[in-house]
Amino acid sequence: MENTPEVLRYAAFSTTPNGGNPAGLVLDASRLDDARMLAVAAAVGYAETAFVTEQGVDRDPRRSRVRYFSPIAEVPFCGHATIALAVALSGRDGAGSFTFDTLVGPIVIETAGEGADISASFTAVEPQLAEFDDTVLAELLGLLGAGQGDLDPAYPPRIAYSGNWHPVLVFADRTLFDSFGFDPEAVRSLMDVQGWAATVTIMHRIADGEFEARNLFPVGAITEDPATGSAAAAVGGYLRILGLVEPPSRVLIHQGRHVGRPGLLTVDIPAAGGMVVSGKAVRIPGHP
Numbered sequence: 001m002e003n004t005p006e007v008l009r010y011a012a013f014s015t016t017p018n019g020g021n022p023a024g025l026v027l028d029a030s031r032l033d034d035a036r037m038l039a040v041a042a043a044v045g046y047a048e049t050a051f052v053t054e055q056g057v058d059r060d061p062r063r064s065r066v067r068y069f070s071p072i073a074e075v076p077f078c079g080h081a082t083i084a085l086a087v088a089l090s091g092r093d094g095a096g097s098f099t100f101d102t103l104v105g106p107i108v109i110e111t112a113g114e115g116a117d118i119s120a121s122f123t124a125v126e127p128q129l130a131e132f133d134d135t136v137l138a139e140l141l142g143l144l145g146a147g148q149g150d151l152d153p154a155y156p157p158r159i160a161y162s163g164n165w166h167p168v169l170v171f172a173d174r175t176l177f178d179s180f181g182f183d184p185e186a187v188r189s190l191m192d193v194q195g196w197a198a199t200v201t202i203m204h205r206i207a208d209g210e211f212e213a214r215n216l217f218p219v220g221a222i223t224e225d226p227a228t229g230s231a232a233a234a235v236g237g238y239l240r241i242l243g244l245v246e247p248p249s250r251v252l253i254h255q256g257r258h259v260g261r262p263g264l265l266t267v268d269i270p271a272a273g274g275m276v277v278s279g280k281a282v283r284i285p286g287h288p
Contacts, residue, residue: 022226030053120281
């Protein structure tokens with residue numbers, strides 16, 4: 001394929017290459033059109049690949065225009081690829097502050113550390129919350145083999161936004177949370193009809209300020225996302241808007257155990273403004 005760009009591969013929200021969520025990164029996508037970016041993302045096969053389509057926006061060397069593609073479509077925002085990209089750019093340009101101009105607006109990322117020990121934090125856009133239509137909620141629960149009575153009454157079902165819209169369901173029973181299954185095609189069909197471009201977030205509270213999450217993301221060979229930064233931000237917004245936490249506060253979200261890639265996402269919930277999602281990322285060996 002002509003003009004094949006260099007693709008880096010990083011695991012985000014993990015300190016090991018076999019944990020967290022892998023992301024493809026193209027640090028110079030200035031010559032790629034939409035069709036080529038989609039083709040590259042499909043060839044990489046990860047949940048998302050981030051493309052730096054313009055470097056040095058407004059003559060700021062640490063400001064870039066960034067777009068995200070899954071193997072089947074463009075995604076407005078992707079948290080784990082944002083963390084991975086910031087860590088990769090810190091390795092090249094030095095740690096500090098970066099700004100990514102995305103389809104959901106400018107995202108500011110702070111990085112710290114050096115070498116293989118760089119952490120990154122992004123501040124997401126202002127969160128929003130919407131209620132489910134009763135029939136849509138019933139359909140989603142039915143696809144998971146669950147009902148309203150399986151939900152934790154302390155955490156009402158909602159659709160939360162912090163760059164992407166994520167349905168958020170919190171199961172009361174740990175066994176059901178661990179064991180539920182679903183038909184990927186049926187879930188994808190519902191997501192497409194509802195315009196949910198990212199993931200369906202299913203959680204279980206394991207301690208005060210600590211949750212485990214499964215994020216359904218049927219796309220290509222993928223059914224569940226190992227670590228979802230945009231969902232973590234949406235969950236933070238969900239908790240603050242419903243008054244379920246007293247900000248400023250911190251929430252830990254474990255994700256990826258069910259797909260063999262455990263990772264950890266840290267969400268800092270301020271009294272106002274966007275959620276701050278933090279994690280580490282490491283290079284996946286065996287690739288350029």
